[in-house]
Amino acid sequence: MTTDIAARYREFKLPDVGEGLTEAEILKWYVQPGDTVTDGQVVCEIETAKAAVELPIPYDGVVHELRFEEGVTVDVGTPIITIDVAPGTPAEAPAAAAPAPAPAAEEAADAPKGRQPVLVGYGVSEASTKRRARKSEQPAPEKAAYAASVQAELNGTSVAAQPVAPQPVAAQPVAAQPVTPQPVAGERPLAKPPVRKLAKDLGIDLATVTPTGPGGVVTREDVHAAAAPAPVAPTAPSVEPVVSRETATVGDVSRETVGSAGAQVPAGPRETRIPIKGVRKAIASAMVNSAFTAPHVTEFITIDVTRTMKLVAELKEDKDMAGVRVNPLLLIAKALLVAIKRNPAVNAAWDEANQEIVQKEYVNLGIAAATPRGLIVPNIKDAQAKTLPELAAALGELVSTAREGKTSPAAMQNGTVTITNVGVFGVDTGTPILNPGESAILAVGAIKLQPWVHKGKVKARQVTTLALSFDHRLVDGELGSRVLADTAAILEHPKRLITWA
Structure with a gap:
């Protein structure tokens, strides 16, 4: 027996637990994907501009997905958790489509091998649905030379331009090299909403971060690495510290005060930045409004x-x-x-x-x-x-x-x-x-x-x-x-x- 996907998965949206609240921060999740939940069970704790509140789930089923991580501020009305209300039941398969005519050999070679995975909120990648406009066919030798130059560039070497004779060249197997996908200039970097918020809080431009996640996705570790200060090699002091001397005469006694003008600054962070949100944000707004x-x-x-x-x-x-x-x-x-x-x-x-x-x-x-x-x-x-x-x-x-x-x-x-x-x-x-x-x-x-x-x-x-x-x-x-x-x-x-x- 099969069931419709829309009826099987239920999304629980962040409710307005106060009067006119617009957002809340997810403080703690009490469940994880795969956990069984019942109607009325508390699944998370949130902090609004007024108080911390526990949220019960209105469904019976199994947790399918947590849409946001702890510490993320979410707008009221946004789905925060997905529940599978019919676990163990296979979803209804889509109707079989009519067989399409076989593409030409050259088109089959350029066709994408599968649908590119994308993140929620980005839509489907253009490369997965539309075929790129083809240029005029290059001779096989020119293609081989071009491929060799690309491979050399990936390996960190350069290839000098060589004349290519117009004769067939036997294809040589090239070992696959692991390459970390890089974002294309002008495109929005791929990152999950919590990672985008983290980058925003730290003042990091995602376009400058090198992604290490699957499919070129920027991870939390990538953002933290980009925010970390560059290591500075310790250098031995080569100059004597500047010493200031002040002489004061009190009565018949002359006193000299010696002090260092180049006191060493302790290592470590000099500032700590705390996001203004939740109760603290509401207090600040209320006090300013009242005082003025x-x-x-x-x-x-x-x-x-x-x-x-x-x-x-x-x-x-x-x-x-x-x-x-x-x-x-x-x-x-x-x-x-x-x-x-x-x-x-x-x-x-x-x-x-x-x-x-x-x-x-x-x-x-x-x-x-x-x-x-x-x-x-x-x-x-x-x-x-x-x-x-x-x-x-x-x-x-x-x-x-x-x-x-x-x-x-x-x-x-x-x-x-x-x-x-x-x-x-x-x-x-x-x-x-x-x-x-x-x-x-x-x-x-x-x-x-x-x-x-x-x-x-x-x-x-x-x-x-x-x-x-x-x-x-x-x-x-x-x-x-x-x-x-x-x-x-x-x-x-x-x-x-x-x-x-």
């Missing part, structure tokens, strides 16, 4: 958080908080949510198209998280409605998911206000840039033991600095100051979490 669109204002306040740190220690021992992570960030987040409740106008967005300020009745609290792929800002949906244990659980899940690189694009959308904790790096404070579409972002500095005036005496207290940046188009100085002051007041006296809530 929303007028930023940043205010600072330094506070004593000793009481908050004591409450954190007590909550860690509370049985109602068992199973969740309790840390200062939890109480800082709760304090900010209470401050927003007392000053709801800060939780808004600027709608430039409609010339409106959009007041949000919910708080999607973003938490900036550093990951191996860059900084991302997932948010806790409806954080204002969560109890302290629920907020702690949501924070723990958000951070662990981000560190594993499994944050979904939906988790990073529709944020309203963000917290960035620069204190974990030992930094005292900073001037954070707003996430696009948000009105405020709070930076939390390191909590350190410092001298502080407490009840009229200088004592060692736990101190930190808060920095609040806000969009001055919709948050004026008074409103921003109230939000920052309320957050600080709660952290200085955490009992206000109860009285103000």
Whole structure:
């Protein structure tokens, strides 16, 4: 039983896993050609401009072909894997064609021996379908001389022009010599898409690369070889290093400073170039857009958080908080949510198209998280409605998911206000840039033991600095100051979490 080829092989195209994404990078393949897959099985991991996402396959069958290698950026809608959904079934053979008349002897000698293999996306080579226009027939002796000159050129020798007598010349067998095909001038060099991207990233012109692959195809090794710097033979130093001498007189003492003006530069690469793509590319675009669109204002306040740190220690021992992570960030987040409740106008967005300020009745609290792929800002949906244990659980899940690189694009959308904790790096404070579409972002500095005036005496207290940046188009100085002051007041006296809530 046979089956149609088009029905047997199914192509899985790269989907849009976010809202309006145009491309994604293939991070890792979990399958290889010949592996059996089932509907819903994850076959690869991709990185979009927002997050890393695992892709399931919607077919049952056997992997026939992986269309791209790991590390390649692919446009949405491009086939990335081919599945054989009817493995083991012979494909339907094409109908037999009517026998063609036998060609003339001279045409048969010049006809191509078979169809030239080509790469995907190049089409069929002209040499495989069209016969080259023939010139006038040369005498056999001239053909033999021409062939000998070509063979000599391939062997690296030259042949002087000799008069040829117009008489038959016995054909001599010529041993076949392995010749690496070279690209013809004016033609596009043959290379697979991943190799073309590699050459582009390294700044290598494929036309200048010597191909070593079958059929004159440029390989990854060819590109790397072309990009490698030419070896330089070490030379022994023949000149004494230039020595600079400076004499300075201090009092009655004369001092001479001797230094080498020809310090040796360490061997090895001097630069490392990293392609801007994925999350890093999206962050750069978003930060530039935010910095030059929303007028930023940043205010600072330094506070004593000793009481908050004591409450954190007590909550860690509370049985109602068992199973969740309790840390200062939890109480800082709760304090900010209470401050927003007392000053709801800060939780808004600027709608430039409609010339409106959009007041949000919910708080999607973003938490900036550093990951191996860059900084991302997932948010806790409806954080204002969560109890302290629920907020702690949501924070723990958000951070662990981000560190594993499994944050979904939906988790990073529709944020309203963000917290960035620069204190974990030992930094005292900073001037954070707003996430696009948000009105405020709070930076939390390191909590350190410092001298502080407490009840009229200088004592060692736990101190930190808060920095609040806000969009001055919709948050004026008074409103921003109230939000920052309320957050600080709660952290200085955490009992206000109860009285103000």
